[in-house]
Amino acid sequence: MTRGKRTQTRALEVRLLREGIIESVHSAQAVVCDDRGRMLYVAGNPETSTFIRSALKPFQALAVTTTGTLERYNLTDRDLAIMCSSHHGTMEQVRQVFNILWRCDVDPSALQCPIPPGQESSLQHCCSGKHAGMLAVCQQRQWLIKSYLEYNHPVQMLILSQVAELLQMPEQELILAHDDCNAPTYFLQLRQMALLYALLSSGNNLAMERIVRAMISHPQMVSGDGGFDTELMRLSEGELVSKSGAQGVQCIGRVGENMGLAIKVLDGGKSAKYAAAIALLKQMAWITPSVADTLESMFINLSKYKRLEVVGELSMP
Secondary structure (H helix, E strand, C coil), X not given: CEECCCCCCCCEEEEEEECCEEEEEEEEEEEEEECCCCEEEEECCCCCEEECHHHHHHHHCHHHHCCCHHHHCCCCHHHHHXXXXXXXXXXXXXXXXXXXXXXXXXXXXXXXXXCCCCCCCHHHCCCHHHHHHHHHHHHHHCCCCCCCCCCCCHHHHHHHHHHHHHHCCCHHHCEEEECCCCCEEEEEEHHHHHHHHHHHCCCCCHHHHHHHHHHHHCHHHHCXXXXXXXXXXXXXXXXXXXXXXXXXXXEXXXXXXXXXXXXXXXXXXXXXXXXXXXXXXXXXXXXXHHHHHHHHHHHCCCCCCEEEEEECCCEEC
């Protein structure tokens, strides 16, 4: 790692090589923060703003872990893990979402995430676990269910207040928009996302520690076999907590070390964000060489004829 003179440094380049010839290039920004918001390493502009998308899910799940909802309905860590997921819609995962609703006595028809194309139920949507968690809180608090996705609904206001408190900023300064699953997501700076994941993985907050424990204990719930989040958490054996977001967002926390990494691929490239994450995790020694080799075989060496290459590194601001 090199020491830079300015906060903004050179962005990463993720290149797609076809038989060694560059076919496309993706620009990626990245930042590592500690749980006090201090930037430790930077590539590109840490103040790049974008929607956090599904990387917000562990913090939306705070509404569940801070309201007694888990205890009220005897929900398990597997249930909590699926609430944080962008799952693949496997039978195991769909049953887990159904289990949450069944325990809370909420009909699956209350889910307001879309029915995926070619599927039969909203239970199969990748965000159904998050929605089930919100509905569980509504049921426990006796809040109106049919409007649970409105910005001014009590469950959304609770989530907003908790995220604002973590970021130490006024609630009214947070910018919201509806995600593709119809739930609110937030427009944040990359450094704010890194701070959130540093706080999540710090072990200093019992409600967030419960979420991390659920995700790393049941990584198969968070995405699924072959999914980046699942495979990274499996291979790192409890040392990393990981959550992807759409349009090139990837967030990772180093458990117990008070550090969070946030990545944004500017053109939204999905494969590129995984390649950038692996390269940076290697650079910071957050993963072992053997884990890096396994991840590269899955997410960088795409086929016999094409692979991804990351150019650039993190610098100290």
